[in-house]
Amino acid sequence: MDASHAVSRLHDSARVTVPSHAVPTPGDRLYQGRRQERTGSMGELGADRQEAGTSGQAKPLLRVLGGDSVWPPPMWLMRQAGRYLPEYRALRVQSDFIGCCTTPELATEITLQPVRRFGMDAAILFSDILMVPWALGQGLQFVSGEGPELPPIRDQAGFEALDRGRLADAIQPILETVRRVRAALPPAATMIGFAGSPFTVACYMIEGSGSRDFAATRTMAYARPELFGRIMALLEDVTVDYLSAQIDAGAETVMLFDSWAGILSPMQFRHHVVGPTRRIVEALNLRHPGTPIIGFPRLAGTLLRHYAERTGVDGVGLDTVTDPRRAAVEVPEHVALQGNLDPLALVAGGAALREEALGVRDALRGRAHIFNLGHGILPHTPPDHVAELVAAVRG
Numbered sequence: 001m002d003a004s005h006a007v008s009r010l011h012d013s014a015r016v017t018v019p020s021h022a023v024p025t026p027g028d029r030l031y032q033g034r035r036q037e038r039t040g041s042m043g044e045l046g047a048d049r050q051e052a053g054t055s056g057q058a059k060p061l062l063r064v065l066g067g068d069s070v071w072p073p074p075m076w077l078m079r080q081a082g083r084y085l086p087e088y089r090a091l092r093v094q095s096d097f098i099g100c101c102t103t104p105e106l107a108t109e110i111t112l113q114p115v116r117r118f119g120m121d122a123a124i125l126f127s128d129i130l131m132v133p134w135a136l137g138q139g140l141q142f143v144s145g146e147g148p149e150l151p152p153i154r155d156q157a158g159f160e161a162l163d164r165g166r167l168a169d170a171i172q173p174i175l176e177t178v179r180r181v182r183a184a185l186p187p188a189a190t191m192i193g194f195a196g197s198p199f200t201v202a203c204y205m206i207e208g209s210g211s212r213d214f215a216a217t218r219t220m221a222y223a224r225p226e227l228f229g230r231i232m233a234l235l236e237d238v239t240v241d242y243l244s245a246q247i248d249a250g251a252e253t254v255m256l257f258d259s260w261a262g263i264l265s266p267m268q269f270r271h272h273v274v275g276p277t278r279r280i281v282e283a284l285n286l287r288h289p290g291t292p293i294i295g296f297p298r299l300a301g302t303l304l305r306h307y308a309e310r311t312g313v314d315g316v317g318l319d320t321v322t323d324p325r326r327a328a329v330e331v332p333e334h335v336a337l338q339g340n341l342d343p344l345a346l347v348a349g350g351a352a353l354r355e356e357a358l359g360v361r362d363a364l365r366g367r368a369h370i371f372n373l374g375h376g377i378l379p380h381t382p383p384d385h386v387a388e389l390v391a392a393v394r395g
Contacts, residue, residue, distance in 0.1 A: 061121050061190040064336050064368045065253060065292035065314045072394045073361060073369045074121035076192070077386070079376035080114040081126045085383060087113050097142045098134065101127045107177040108184070115189055117383070118390050121370075122190040123181055125246070127174055129196025129257055132238055133205050135170035137163040152208030154216070159230055167238055168245075175249040182250030193251030195242050197258035197295075198235035198276045205231065214260060221268060236276050240283040247288045255294040255317075256280065261307075262299020262319075269303050274310050281312040294338060298375070305330045320374025324363040337367055340374035341389070347378055349385040354392045361393055 058066070060074035082088055088110055092100060100106045111126040130148050134140040138150050138161075153159055182191045195201075204210070206217040206228075221228045243254045261273045281293055296317030297307045308316045308331045318327050318339030327337055345356040361371060371393050377386075 059121075059188055059190050059252070061370060062252060062292065064370050065294070067334055067336070067368050069366055069368055071365065073364070073371045074190075075371035075390065075393055076120045076122040076124060077114070077373050077377050078124075080118075080120060080124065080386075081110045082377065083379040084377060084381040084386075085113055085117070087117075097128070098131075098140065101131060102173040104173055104176040104180055107174070108180040111177065111181045112184060114386075115185065118386055120189070120390075122192050123185055124192040124255070125174070125178060125181070125194060125251070127177075127194070129194075129201055129259075130204055131171070131174065132167075132195060132201055132235070132242060133162075135167045135242075136234075136238065137161065137166050138205060147210045148204060149209050150205060152216070153205050153231065154220075156227060159227065159234075162234065164234065164238065167241065171242060171245060175245055178246050178249035178251055182252075191250055191252050192255055192294075193243060193246030193249075193253075194255040194257060195239050195246075197256045197261070197273065197280075197297075198232050198239060199264070199272045200258050200260045201235055201239075202228070202231050203260050214263060218263070218268075221272065232272065232276060236279055240280055240287075243280070243284060244287050247284075247291050251291075253292045253294060253314075254284070255296060256313075258295070258297045261297040262301060266303060269297075269300070270306070273297055273300075274307055277307070277311040277313070285312070294336075296338075305332075308332055308335045315368075315370065317372070318374060322374070324360055328364055328367050333367070335368075336370060337364055338370040338372050340372065343373050343375055343378050343381070346373065346385050346389060347381050349382060349388055353385060353388060357389055357392050 060070050061076070064070050064074060083092075091106055091110060094100075095103060095106060100110065107126045111123050114120050115123045130140050130150070133150060138153070140148060140150050143149055151158070178191065178193060185191060203214040203217045206220055207214050239256075243251075246254060256277060258273055258277070261269060264272060277295055277297075284291065284293060292314035293312075294315040294317060295307065295311055295313035296319075297304065298317075298319045299321070300307055300319075304316065304318075304322065304327065313335065315336035315338050316331060318324060318337060320340060320342045322340055324337070324340060331337060339360070341357055341360050345353050361369075
């Protein structure tokens, strides 16, 4: 199936079959039902926010996404599997980056390394948000020292070259990794699947590489809204299928990374970040009731509350510059918070790390909170500092 047929199928089916009242909002009966599916028999929101040891045997991270306040908070780190670990570097020489992502033996071992070393409460699939355009046939490569490069899509011909029919077969090695990791995890650890959100993935597909401002992408959204809309609609469709397949393979929760959400104007943010996320959440809720979803609209700023209220996500990631105390007040209480230590504090270590980490942890005590970074772990982070962080948060 080519890209144009996929867009037609999306508009003819998924977007018209989900009623608008199905979007979970505070106090919504649908939200209450989804929460009970994950956490068992519970009372009203707010009355069941409990400290550790009072909510049965559910995994700590899933308890938090169900609304519980767990102390100390469960933790994992964005990019926790990667170049800062010597055991990763030892494996990386066996293949290029895409080869590591698509070789289940390598990807499984890499995914498990930080869980094994640090006892993290979750494993996140070792992969990349750009594996979706790769699966669609856009010629992705990772250039050393430069980052990802793809043939940029700037016209209808570029869009039509994408092949929706490749996706199912192309992602099979990734799904096998999910199955293997889930089977190998400790009983209390959670398996996290993920994908890039449509806007952020579109940025790379249109620009052809990383950028400071993704001007070509933003200009297309204004000047050629029909073409941009087709790209976004296709990405919504395949993201639902991709995350659904990860859940079928064993992912217990999934995360949507919208790393470049904050470069948009408020109106464009609502249209290209909130809207697609809401539709993806709705579709996944229909296919997988009870599977929680985390959204990460990096640099959302004052629009974070709007995102949390309108998308239906179960948890929202806080970036480094977000004040956790303010987020605890502004984000609806039924939405779990994840974050948000500065990755550079982790690089620094010592007293500065402890002060920053405990500041984040303690600011969110009483809220449903997953401790994490505000952005991905940096390659030059000393592994010993990660161990220090784990000890501090759990101490």
